[in-house]
Structure formats: C-alpha cells, structure tokens
Amino acid sequence: MGLFEHVEKDISFIGKKYMGLKDKEISYLLTPKNIVRFEANGFEGYRVQFNNDLGPFKGGIRFHQEVDESEVKSLAFWMVIKCALNNVPFGGGKGGVNVNPKNFSEKEYEELSRAVVRALKNDIGVDKDIPAPDVYTNSQVMAWMRDEYEKIFGKQEPGVVTGKPIELGGSKGRSESTSQGGIYVLKEVLKREGIKDPRIGIEGFGNAGMNAAKILRNQRYKVVCVSDSTGAVYNKRGLDISKLIKYKQAKGKFENYEEDTVIKKEDLIEQDLDVLIPAAMAESINKDNAHKVKAKIILELANGPLTKEADDILKDKALIIPDILANSGGVIVSYFEWIQNKTGEYWTEEEVQNKLKEKILGTLKELYNEQEKDVSMRITAYKKGIRKVLKAAKLRGAL
Numbered sequence: 071m072g073l074f075e076h077v078e079k080d081i082s083f084i085g086k087k088y089m090g091l092k093d094k095e096i097s098y099l100l101t102p103k104n105i106v107r108f109e110a111n112g113f114e115g116y117r118v119q120f121n122n123d124l125g126p127f128k129g130g131i132r133f134h135q136e137v138d139e140s141e142v143k144s145l146a147f148w149m150v151i152k153c154a155l156n157n158v159p160f161g162g163g164k165g166g167v168n169v170n171p172k173n174f175s176e177k178e179y180e181e182l183s184r185a186v187v188r189a190l191k192n193d194i195g196v197d198k199d200i201p202a203p204d205v206y207t208n209s210q211v212m213a214w215m216r217d218e219y220e221k222i223f224g225k226q227e228p229g230v231v232t233g234k235p236i237e238l239g240g241s242k243g244r245s246e247s248t249s250q251g252g253i254y255v256l257k258e259v260l261k262r263e264g265i266k267d268p269r270i271g272i273e274g275f276g277n278a279g280m281n282a283a284k285i286l287r288n289q290r291y292k293v294v295c296v297s298d299s300t301g302a303v304y305n306k307r308g309l310d311i312s313k314l315i316k317y318k319q320a321k322g323k324f325e326n327y328e329e330d331t332v333i334k335k336e337d338l339i340e341q342d343l344d345v346l347i348p349a350a351m352a353e354s355i356n357k358d359n360a361h362k363v364k365a366k367i368i369l370e371l372a373n374g375p376l377t378k379e380a381d382d383i384l385k386d387k388a389l390i391i392p393d394i395l396a397n398s399g400g401v402i403v404s405y406f407e408w409i410q411n412k413t414g415e416y417w418t419e420e421e422v423q424n425k426l427k428e429k430i431l432g433t434l435k436e437l438y439n440e441q442e443k444d445v446s447m448r449i450t451a452y453k454k455g456i457r458k459v460l461k462a463a464k465l466r467g468a469l
C-alpha cells in the first residue's frame with residue numbers, strides 16, 4: 071500500500087469519527103489540486119501542489135532514492151495541515167526527486183538543483199508555490215534554485231524559495247528552526263508533565279536530528295543515544311555531541327565510532343529513554359518495533375515517523391507530539407523568511423527566536439485548551455488544521 075493510501079484512511083477516519091465531516095468535504099481535503107511530474111537530469115521528480123486555499127503552496131523538495139508520487143503526495147498533504155494548524159498563511163505542497171545523491175559531487179548537486187527549477191519554472195513563484203529544503207537538500211541547494219529562477223526570469227526574486235543562506239536572503243535561525251521549534255514544544259511539555267532531567271534518544275542525524283542534539287546538549291539535556299543509517303551510539307551518562315558531530319562530518323557515519331558504545335541503529339528505540347525523537351524517515355516506527363518503545367514522550371521531528379499501527383500501540387503509553395506541530399518550526403521560520411524577503415527588512419536572531427517561540431507555543435497552548443478527554447494531541451491537531459482549511463475553502467466558494 072502506498073503511503074498516501076494510509077493518509078486517506080487516517081483522514082477519512084478522523085473526519086468521520088471526530089468531526090462528522092461529509093464525504094464531499096473529505097474528498098475535497100484529500101484531492102491534490104495539481105501534480106507536476108517532471109524529469110531533471112534523467113531523474114524522475116514530482117511536485118504535488120496539494121491545496122492553496124490559505125495561501126501559496128509551500129513545502130520542501132527532497133532528493134532521495136525512495137521518493138515516489140504517493141510519498142510526495144502524503145508529505146504535501148501534511149504541509150497543508152501543518153501550515154493551517156500553525157496559522158501560517160500558506161497552503162501545502164512538496165517536491166521530490168527519486169535519486170540517491172549521497173555520492174554526488176558538488177557539480178552534480180548543483181546541476182540537479184538547477185534542472186529542477188528549469189522543469190518547474192512556471193509552477194513555482196513567490197505568490198504561487200515556494201519550495202524549501204527537505205531531506206538531502208540544504209541552503210546551498212536553495213541558493214542555486216533562487217539563482218536559476220532569477221536567470222530564467224531576469225529579475226530578483228528572493229522569496230521564490232526559503233531556507234536560503236543568510237547572504238542570499240535567508241532568515242537568521244532558519245537552518246536550526248525545525249529542531250529549535252520542536253525543542254520549545256518539548257520543554258513546555260516536559261514542564262507540564264513534571265519530567266525532570268530526561269534521557270533523550272534521537273533517531274537520525276541529518277539537519278533535524280543533529281541540530282536537535284546540539285541544542286539539547288547546549289542546554290544541558292542528557293542525550294544518551296543518537297543514530298544514523300549505519301549505527302547508533304549510546305552512553306547512559308550522556309553523549310559528547312560536539313565530538314560526535316565532528317566525527318560524523320569527518321567520517322560520514324557512526325559505524326566505527328570508538329568513544330562510546332555502538333549498537334545497531336534499530337536498537338535505539340528500545341533503550342531506556344524518557345524522550346524519543348524520531349528525526350529520520352517516514353514509518354520508521356511501525357507495528358514491528360513500536361512495542362519496544364519505552365519512552366514516555368515522543369517528539370516527531372521527522373514527517374510521518376509513526377505508522378497508524380504504531381500510533382495505536384503507543385498512544386496510551388506515551389504522549390506523542392505529532393509532526394504537524396513538532397517539526398513546524400521549519401515552515402514557521404520559512405514564513406518569516408518570506409516576509410523578510412517581501413519587505414526587505416531583516417530581523418535579528420533574537421526577534422526570530424521570540425516570534426518562533428510565541429507562534430509554536432501558541433499552537434501548543436491552543437491544543438492543550440481544546441484537547442478533549444481521551445482524544446490524542448495528534449487528533450486534536452488534525453481537527454484544528456482540517457477545520458481551518460475547510461472554512462477557507464467554503465469562504466472561497468470551493469465547497
């Protein structure tokens with residue numbers, strides 16, 4: 071079953087059971103407005119423009135060997151709800167190119183990034199559809215994309231992509247914003263739950279996982295286990311994150327790390343953790359391994375890391391902070407970047423942090439206020455996001 075079929079099932083269930091939605095509302099919600107299939111340097115790609123009732127389509131572009139249309143559609147749908155939930159005036163979209171860029175030279179990376187923009191030149195735009203970084207795409211990729219777009223159209227257009235380097239119109243705080251936003255939420259949840267000095271494990275050491283480890287360590291939290299695609303490193307007294315980052319940057323993988331115990335990457339989730347942060351790919355926690363999780367709090371920094379079965383197994387054992395809230399710091403600061411590009415006024419790091427914190431904790435507070443007994447934070451968040459999209463669609467006369 072493709073990932074999007076799972077999304078359809080979940081949303082129909084939530085829509086019917088918790089919201090009393092009509093079939094036509096559910097079908098409107100689950101129908102993407104536009105799917106662009108393209109080829110870039112011989113690789114297959116997709117841009118799914120899911121819904122733009124609340125604003126221009128918005129969402130990252132990933133380069134990954136498992137990308138397919140169903141995955142991109144799911145990720146695009148989640149962007150719709152993520153933006154709506156957080157009162158970010160964007161719709162949702164997502165792009166993906168089916169490619170393994172791990173051994174790419176810089177030149178190959180650049181050529182692919184530019185080719186993607188040439189393929190999508192008439193579909194993206196500052197008030198139309200605004201790409202951003204995602205898995206294996208970063209600020210350098212955004213720099214090439216902006217540049218290619220401007221070469222084609224012969225004018226400056228900084229806001230056509232977000233997540234750019236600061237020197238090219240990026241926002242302060244954007245590169246760590248996904249992790250930083252999640253940590254603001256996590257700290258508030260730990261406070262409310264009365265959990266002190268938690269042992270934290272992070273699955274995945276890409277942009278989100280690595281920055282989360284760094285920020286948590288800087289704030290004296292105990293990160294006891296982190297993993298990448300080759301192995302997991304464990305130290306019950308807490309890991310030296312700066313050493314690990316240096317090692318990872320030099321060697322590319324944890325497999326042969328010698329300073330602490332290396333265990334199988336799959337074994338991270340069964341460690342004695344208070345907080346588990348999945349920050350890798352979708353569906354990494356599923357019916358086969360969910361019962362091994364001991365953590366009391368799960369912060370979903372990745373998109374869709376728990377399958378429905380895993381969510382069912384874990385929802386009474388752990389407080390799950392859903393991805394559409396937990397990782398929304400990325401698109402929130404993308405929104406700030408887009409505003410800064412439009413106005414030409416640039417904010418300090420402190421301003422960005424204050425605004426991010428206010429926005430994401432504002433959403434969390436609303437969810438706590440609205441959460442009904444025996445209804446999870448995920449369902450409450452979906453209800454809120456969905457309601458907002460449907461309201462906009464009705465006001466526009468689309469429904």
Ligand code: GLU
Nearest residue numbers: 129130202204400401404
């Ligand atoms: N790719 C990120 C996400 O999944 C950020 C999207 C954006 O900033 O537009 O939320």
